[in-house]
Amino acid sequence: MKVKIMSQDELKKLVGEEAATWVNDGMTVGLGTGSTVKFMVDALARRVQEEQLNITGVVTSTVTAKQASALNIPLKSVDEVDNIDLTIDGADEISADFQGIKGGGAALLFEKIVAVNSRRNLWIVDQSKLSDKLGSFPLPVEVIPYGSKKLFSIFSKRGYAPTFRLDNNGQLKHTDSGNLIIDLHLKMIEHPHDLAAELSAQVGVVEHGLFLDLVNTVIVGYPDGPKILEAR
Secondary structure (H helix, E strand, O other), rough: OOOOOOOOHHHHHHHHHHHHOOOOOOOEEEEEOHHHHHHHHHHHHHHOOOOOOOOOEOOHHHHHHHHHHHOOOEEOOHOOOOOEEEEEEOOOOOOOOOHHHHHOOOOHHHHHHHHHHHOOOEEEEEHHHHHHOOOOEEEEEEEEEHHHHHHHHHHHHHHOEEEEEOOOOOOOOOOOOOOEEEEEOOOOOOOOOHHHHHHHHHOOOOEOOOOOOOEEEEEEEEEEEEEEEOOO
16 A cells, blocks of 8 residues: 655644644643644634634744634633643654653743643654654753853853854844743753753753653654554
8 A cells, every 4th residue: 555645744734633633622722832733723723613612722932822813712821821731732853752852943931831831741743753862953942142152152162062043034043032042962862851950050041942751642743644652
């Protein structure tokens, strides 16, 4: 049987639409950020309209807020809800033991705030985001502008091969909180928990893109359909 060759966008749409079916009436839902999540938000908005779903969305970026608002999904901030039943978000890399790197869309701070305040997190990715160990995707570190060059120098001396994230105009990329992103090109992260603790302890670092011990379920887009992976 010949398997249909699907584009990356088609795979993302596949898992985005599957993830939207995980939302039930009455839920407070964390809405992630990124190209895969965009398809999920579109599909969820159709369900809200067609099925009269009563849900509340909690967004992780101004980009997602703009999309969800335009599609008439009711929204509240994370501080306005008692809890978040389910957060659906993408990931830039997922290791075999269900640890992740996020922040390719520069929304890692808000994404992590929503994730740690969620009863359950569901990640949606295409098959290219799976790896044995983390590190092939550059690790985003959100830093305050003041002293950012000092941090850059510290990361350089540690051999982390840092680069400042730039926007489409070649200027320093600013997050929704007005911070900067330094990407660490590590190639392989042998001990992600140790690195996470090190980065969190560094003065000037606001947040890092290591999302550890936060997810047990991942929907992966494959050419023959979405597959649900569960942590053992």
